[in-house]
Amino acid sequence: MSLPAFESQAREWILDTTAGLGFDRVDDPYDVAVFHDMEFEQEKRLLDQHRMWQRAKFEAGYAALDWPAEVGGAGLDSSFADAFIRLENEHCPLRPHELISVTMHLIAPTINLLGTAKQKEVFLPPMLCGDLLACQLFSEPDAGSDLANVSTRAVRDGDDWVVTGQKVWTSGAQFAGWGELVARTDPDQPKHAGLTAFLVPLDARGVTVRPIRQMSGGTSFNEVFLDEVRIPDRLRLGEIGKGWSVALTTLAFEREGGSDSSSIGGQFSQLVSTAENLGREHVPRVRELIARVYLRQKLAQVDTLLDRQSRAGGEAPTAGGSIRKVQWVDKLTAVSAAARAILGRDLIADTGAPGTFAWNAHVLGAPGYSIAGGTDQIQRNIIAERVLGLPPEPRADRGLTWREVRAAQSTA
Structure with a gap:
């Protein structure tokens, strides 16, 4: 099947299947939160719906399009997987959840790469069909x-x-x-x-x-x-x-996925809409900050193309994922800066005006991603040493055992 024919078929399947499953829809154009703020039962319901969606994809052959057939995949080129993800983001009404992402894009690929044949047999099918979630x-x-x-x-x-x-x-x-x-x-x-x-x-x-x-x-x-x-x-x-080595493999998958922030937090179009609603779209500082967000979203698209080329060539995740992670966090930071400039004091007081106080959730949550998956400082060290070839950072614990280091720390 050609890629255009696949996209047409997949789009029709996603629309029909999501309608039939009756998922909760999120119609708030200013849902810009970085982390969930849900009660336990509400979050559990969201995950149950994700499980249903994952099982539907698995049964239809869409759950792991670019995985080998022997571990439950379809054995297709990565371009098909990328196309399906794009269509899924456009047409599936479910809010994303980090546990689904961790299971499907971090731990399952790690097991597929490093696990025993028995571990792949036991863990991968239930992960791909949504029965097993892992952190x-x-x-x-x-x-x-x-x-x-x-x-x-x-x-x-x-x-x-x-x-x-x-x-x-x-x-x-x-x-x-x-x-x-x-x-x-x-x-x-x-x-x-x-x-x-x-x-x-x-x-x-x-x-x-x-x-x-x-x-x-x-x-x-x-x-x-x-x-x-x-x-x-x-x-x-x-x-x-x-x-x-196992941990680095998982973290590399995490950082490789970091360049695609399209479903996390606020976006360029939402910032523009907020500025227009408040009559601040012509303020020079606001225009400058929104332009920075636009540029960073374009960089993320370039990163995605690079990722596709690497995956198509069968390359394992590399230190380049740290570059994408830093760029991704930089984009989230730029969104927060633009929101603060547009909203001013409306950011901290809920006046009831649409698309104003909602940005508070983004500004409070965005700093978390400068820590998750390795801090910005750690990422820059990785880039300096493994990409730029600069001398490694001095380490006082070099050559010492963990027990010796702990003993020295306890007496310091």
Whole structure:
């Protein structure tokens, strides 16, 4: 089938299927929030609808168009997958949810790339059809930007691993069935070398999930406590001591996806509409800031084309994803700056005027993406070292084991 014929067929299928499933529609043209602000039952309903949509796509052959057929895909060129995503964004009325994105675009591809044949058989079909949702169990209170400093321990006990520790800022954990965990298995190795990755059922004994209320109102993030959780070795993802490579693979998928911010937060057209409604479209400073947003959206489109070329060539995610992540966050920041200039004090007081106070949710939420997936500072270090070839940043812990570093920190 030609690409135009595929697009025509897919558009008709999306319109017919979404109408038949009766999804909740979001008709608010000023829904510009970066993070959800929903009650538990409302968010659960949204995820249930996403599961229905994912199953419909799976049964119709649209769930993984550019994946190999042996793992549930259609084996098509990436241009078909890109076309379907564009049509889906245009015509599917469901609000996006980060847990769906994490499952489908981060963890499932990681398992497909690094998992055993049995893990692919067990996890990928239910992920592709929406039955299984998974989160990232990466960050910790003392290991955010310095992710390799995780202290959650996994100790071998026969055919099992016993895991104890705490994770934090875990998106969607309260609704996830599984998590991709990075834990320390050898404290007497340098911090990057003593890590191992696992797939963890979140209903296992010893797992506790506590939502974190954000300043924007929602509870997208969670704390996850693991108290002597037993994990069979068959759920180990990758080799023992190679957990850092697994984590980098997942983070690379996350950063590769960061250039497409079309469904997150406010956009150029919404800023223009707000400025026109308030009679501020001719203010020079407002025009300058809106133009910056327009340029950054165009850069995102160029990034998307580059991603398509890389995927078509079979390339794995690279440090170039950090460039796209920095550009993406820069665009969100530019949107916030333009909204503040347009609205002034209307940004912090709900006057009832359409499209005014709604921008408050964007301004409060946008800074979160300068941290998620690795801070802006970490991304710039990656770009400097791996793309530009600059000397690596000095590290005081170079050559020391994780245990030695922790001991030095405790006595400092």
